[in-house]
Amino acid sequence: MLWEIDVLPLKANLDRPAQRLVQEAMEYGLADQFAAASGRAFLLSGDHLADADALRVADQLLTDHVVEQAVVAPVGDARLATAPAWLAGEVRVVHVLPKPGVMDPVALSAQSAIADLGIEPPLVRTCHKYWLAGLDDQQVATLSSRLLANDAIEQVIVGPLSLDHLDVGRPYEFELQTVALDQLDDDGLMQLSRQGQLYLQLAEMQTIQKYFRDLGRAPTDIELETLAQTWSEHCSHKTLAGRIKYTGPDGERQFDNMLKETIFAATQTLRKQWGDDDWCVSVFADNAGVVTFDDENHVAFKVETHNHPSALEPYGGANTGLGGVIRDILGTGLGAEPVCSTDVFCFAPPDTPADSLPPGVLHPRRVMKGVVSGVRDYGNRMGIPTVNGAVYFDRRYLGNPLVYCGNVGVIPHDKAFGAPQPGDFIVAIGGRTGRDGIHGATFSSAELTHESEELSGGAVQIGNAIEEKMVQDVLLAARDRGLYTSVTDCGAGGFSSAVGEMGEKIGAEVWLERAPLKYEGLSYTEIWISEAQERMVVSVPEGNWSELESLCASEGVEATVIGKFEPTGRLVLKYHGQTVCDLAMSVLHDGRPPVIREANYTPPAATPFELPERTSYNDDLLKVLGSLNVASKEWIIRQYDHEVKAGSVVKPLVGRASDGPSDAAVVRPVLTNQRAIVISCGMNPHYGDFDTYHMAASAIDEAIRNCVAVGADPQRIAILDNFCWGDCEKAETLGSLVRAAMACHDLSLELGTPFISGKDSLNNEFSYFDADGRKQTIAIPPSLLISAMGQMDDCSQAVTMDLKATGNPIYLVGVTKNELGGSHFTLVNELTGGQVPTVDAAAARETFTSMHTAIKSGAVLACHDLCEGGLAVAAAEMAFAGGLGMQLSLDAIELAEGGVAAKLFSESNTRFLVEVDASKAAEFESAMANVPYVQIGTTVSDTRLSIAADGTNFVDADIDELKSAWKSPLAW
DSSP states (O other), rough: OEEEEEEESSSSSOHHHHHHHHHHHHHTSOOOOOEEEEEEEEEEEEETOOOHHHHHHIIIIIOOTTTTEEEEEEOOOOGGTTOOOTTTTEEEEEEEEETTOOOHHHHHHHHHHHHHTTTOOOOOEEEEEEEEEEEEEHHHHIIIIIIIIOOOTEEEEEEOOOOOOOOOOOOOOOOBBOOOOOOOOOHHHHHHHHHHOOOOOOHEEEEEEEEHHHTSOOBHHHHHHHHHHHHHHHHTTTTSSSEEEHHHHHHHEEEEEEEEEIIIIHHHHHHHHHGGGGEEEEOOOSEEEEOOOSSEEEEEEEEEEEHHHHHHOHHHHHHHHHHHHHHHHTTTTTOOOOOOOEEEEOOOOOOOGGGOTTTTTOHHHHHHHHHHHHHHHHHHHHOOOOEEEEEEEEESSSSEEEEEEEEEEEEEESSOOOOTTTTOEEEEEEEEEEEEETTTTTTTTTTTTTTHHHGGGGGGOOOOOOHHHHHHHHHHHHHHHHHOOOEOOOOOOTHHHHHHHHHHTEEEEEEGSOBBBSSSSSOOOHHOOOOOSSEEEEEEEEEGGHHHHHHHHHOOOOEEEEEEOOOTTTEEEEEETEEEEEEEEEHHHHHSSEEEEEOOOOOOOOOOOOOOOOOOOOHHHHHTTTTTTTTHHHHHHSOHHHHHHTTTEEEEETTTTTEEEOSSSEEOSSSTTTEEEEEEEEEEEEGGOOOOHHHHHHHHHHHHHHHHHHHHHHHGGGGEEEEEEEEETTTHHHHHHHHHHHHHHHHHHHHTTEEEEEEEEEOOOOEEEOOOOOEEEEEEEOEEEEEEEEEEOOOGGOOBBBOOOOOOOOEEEEEEOOTTTTTTHHHHOOOOOOOOOOOOHHHHHHHHHHHHHHHHOEEEEEEEEOOOTTTHHHHHHHHHHHHEEEESSSTOOOOSSSHHHHHOOOOSSSSSEEEEOGGHHHHHHHHHTSSOOOEEEESSSEEEEEEEEEEEEEEEEEEEHHHHHHSSSTTT
């Protein structure tokens, strides 16, 4: 029997999904003047499921009787098609179901809960139902494809369901597949690379061809897939870690390993300088970077990207992006405990006209909502606070939104390192394996096109946060019992990457038929490369297996021995005794051919522009505050739980009404002491249009500046790089990336700030054919995210950015220059040219040290870094966050050129706006003795921001008006 349980709102005003659907259809211009109703449906299949059981499940488990009602009937029953009473006229019913093989976490939870009721659990599948009144067939089809469903993971059925069973897969019949490479010419090799979604380069395909030719045999499909996964850009970072011949404004340079010779080299140089005082524990060697924290614990930090999947399926892509980086933390050393998360997003403007979208592109508003809810649901359900982040908007992110997800974890000193031992069992813990994320790692190396949704939907995974929380709990318990010797996560490439990396120095034999599956029908290759979520791999001494198995079973977590680390130096994969793969580990990890890439970069020539001279800059300030990149992100922040775990000291929103923009988050990861970590970020995509060196330098300065502004010690800040770039096969694109990496090297050394981890995502370009049949490409701007993790001895000394009291002096720390190139002032006024902000690294280091001294002295009551919008925006934010006014004068600010506009809106780096306790002004000035600073005003009791120069008020605005402009753009 196949039952359907519809769970419906009792009243129309309780039907929130239907209300959102009507609103969004009108916003996108897809339909108007129609009515809708919605419901949740559960399909239950089981011959044993009696009528009484189905009714009991609906009544006791699935329905909240205060606001919902249920309809229970066999699929096809006329009662299930009946529209809610408040809909009138001709009504069409639309069902949206996950495609077969797509992860359905709610269905899994329902199965488990049904078992808890004492009922033998049936097969369960969820469905969303919509009744639409006032639309014709074409409008229903348009609404279904653009708003109700995503073809990458969902199917739409218009009208009553006609199912008689749930498809759970069919038995797989084994047949060893080989790939005839030997006779293929270069064109044939590249055709195989593209059509097989291997996305390998010609030299790599030729190397594989020669390897198997020398062996005298054809590769199996799984061998070819394993090489593609291991050699993918996502897993091997072959572009940035490869050979590059660079020509730029700083001369010519040959890199044998660009990352190792820039970012890695800076960190290693610093560590040598520090000697016995080195506080880095593990850098660029594990799933996350690790630094010392207190007498018992280290802290680990990692930020990942999940861009391509999020472009196709925003919710699932972002959901598993956060889930994946949490597993990176769990897979660091012998397992770190996640304590907080961070995220940064880049979108096209959400007001982009729907009729201007290229084919295959989801609307930016839909992408934004899906990404935010994906991160929200995973973090909140796992009970991990999301404490910091940022959002950037640019039309060039239309085809490729960027989704950065980060996590911080705590790990005991003696658990910071692990290594598998010969003879250890290979054990899979957690979720079962399905067709989720097939080719996810190789797909990340491809350019997106208008066909990507159809061709690469399998590269999208759907996460199950509850499963991962269970895995986390059992894994950390097993760690503390010493039950395993090494751990890693099943991320990109699935078992292929996890086992391949763990066994690199030893060798491994895997028995693929033992992997627990979600459903029948997976081939041996699909089992191996699936990126199904919530899976970890541990190496377990044989004598510990029984205890680990019992521990996992006691927590309801599946654990299975799928192989053994054998000291053969080979990767051997078997399926029911048949050898389907036999590769030397040396070929996997050292066999990829070196390719020398050409990289050229010439920054565009600086073009000066005339700054507008006005008698009032009120309107300019309101426009900047109301621009998407500066405006409040409260709509996003409020959806995240940033209080869970009780360690959040400085929240994402601060001030009198808890709605001012915090510079950084302060978190106590260990609640038994006052020591804290500080999390911040820096990113300036618009600066990359001028010079990627200065863009990177500014991002580093901003990330550190944000940390210092709340009280972090600048001598204990570690940073991470995340490069998201366009097609680096283009010499000029690669050249812009190399120049950014060189800036990272220089700033890291000058500031004494080590890089401890990083990630890159290349080929972020989207191609399509316009109405005239011409190929068009949208490339993202060079986008470097710098994430910073600082530390504080005592979190009670943390400072927030909101004004605290009247009558206190306001100081500007740092040097203001006429640097308006790429600034938000020029963006809102549609001005081009100007000088991009630069960084004086030696001065920055001294300034950061002095600011930290001043904060520790207790003289600083409020501190805000100057970044987007410059002095005027920083002053406005401090004022309306604190509910107080400020009277400022620009006369003491020295500036050779640029006038009032530059003083107000320049985005020069290494600057702070500071409220100082009037009784401690001398202490503050003493701390600032070696750096530029000026007193520019005072806090006042009235609620106005006044900024004058030469006796003229160029800004004179009520702080409520400023706050309203700042909050309104994204007040959804």
